Amino acid sequence: MQDRVRLVLIYGSVREGRFCDRVVAWACEQIAQRSEFELSLVDPAAMFRQPGEAPGAGEARHQALQQLLRADAFLIVTPEYNHGYPAALKQFIDEVPASWEARPVGFVSYGGVSGGLRAVEQLRQVLVEMHGMTVRSSVSFANAWEQFDERGRLREPRHANSAMAHLLVQLNWWAQTLRAGRERVVYERVRG
Numbered sequence: 001m002q003d004r005v006r007l008v009l010i011y012g013s014v015r016e017g018r019f020c021d022r023v024v025a026w027a028c029e030q031i032a033q034r035s036e037f038e039l040s041l042v043d044p045a046a047m048f049r050q051p052g053e054a055p056g057a058g059e060a061r062h063q064a065l066q067q068l069l070r071a072d073a074f075l076i077v078t079p080e081y082n083h084g085y086p087a088a089l090k091q092f093i094d095e096v097p098a099s100w101e102a103r104p105v106g107f108v109s110y111g112g113v114s115g116g117l118r119a120v121e122q123l124r125q126v127l128v129e130m131h132g133m134t135v136r137s138s139v140s141f142a143n144a145w146e147q148f149d150e151r152g153r154l155r156e157p158r159h160a161n162s163a164m165a166h167l168l169v170q171l172n173w174w175a176q177t178l179r180a181g182r183e184r185v186v187y188e189r190v191r192g
């Protein structure tokens with residue numbers, strides 16, 4: 001039996017009172033129903049050293065870094081800000097080391113009418129530069145605040161749950177396949 005896929009979920013928003021928490025909670029529930037994944041969560045808000053930080057406060061960050069470096073696959077849960085993705089997510093991708101290389105990346109997005117899809121398309125362009133492999137299927141919540149109730153439950157979960165199932169099947173396939181590929185042949189970063 002193959003090892004489980006080490007899946008790292010990354011929060012796209014670092015805003016106080018962010019809606020992201022609800023979407024992440026739903027995504028975690030969906031992932032927990034499958035046995036293929038070993039899930040960990042990484043919050044960019046906690047990844048940057050704060051001025052005057054107490055000694056030892058870096059331990060959680062250290063653990064998150066280990067998870068990012070050992071990941072087999074990534075899932076980014078992102079909102080859309082001004083037709084793009086959040087600046088904090090860009091800073092995270094640019095500055096925090098992660099094993100994007102030859103690993104699949106999936107997306108769950110949310111926002112207004114576009115459901116965050118413009119943010120996702122821009123992320124695809126950035127992640128290919130990191131040698132990440134973005135998967136086709138994604139989940140998007142248009143007018144997300146109307147889709148979740150006060151308790152954070154989806155009012156009509158059927159469509160989103162089914163889209164998430166497709167996404168997870170693809171993430172698992174790519175993660176297993178690329179892991180086997182990396183074991184057989186060293187991934188080379190050819191520049192040019």
Ligand SMILES: Cc1cc2nc3c(=O)[nH]c(=O)nc-3n(C[C@H](O)[C@H](O)[C@H](O)COP(=O)(O)O)c2cc1C
Pocket residue numbers: 013014015017018019020021079080081082083084110111112113114115116
């Ligand atoms: C600065 C800012 C810009 C936004 N721009 C867009 C936008 O271009 N398209 C969209 O669909 N929603 C936009 N929104 C709405 C957000 O998608 C929505 O508020 C979402 O809940 C934000 O996610 P968060 O609360 O997890 O940070 C914007 C929100 C903010 C705060």
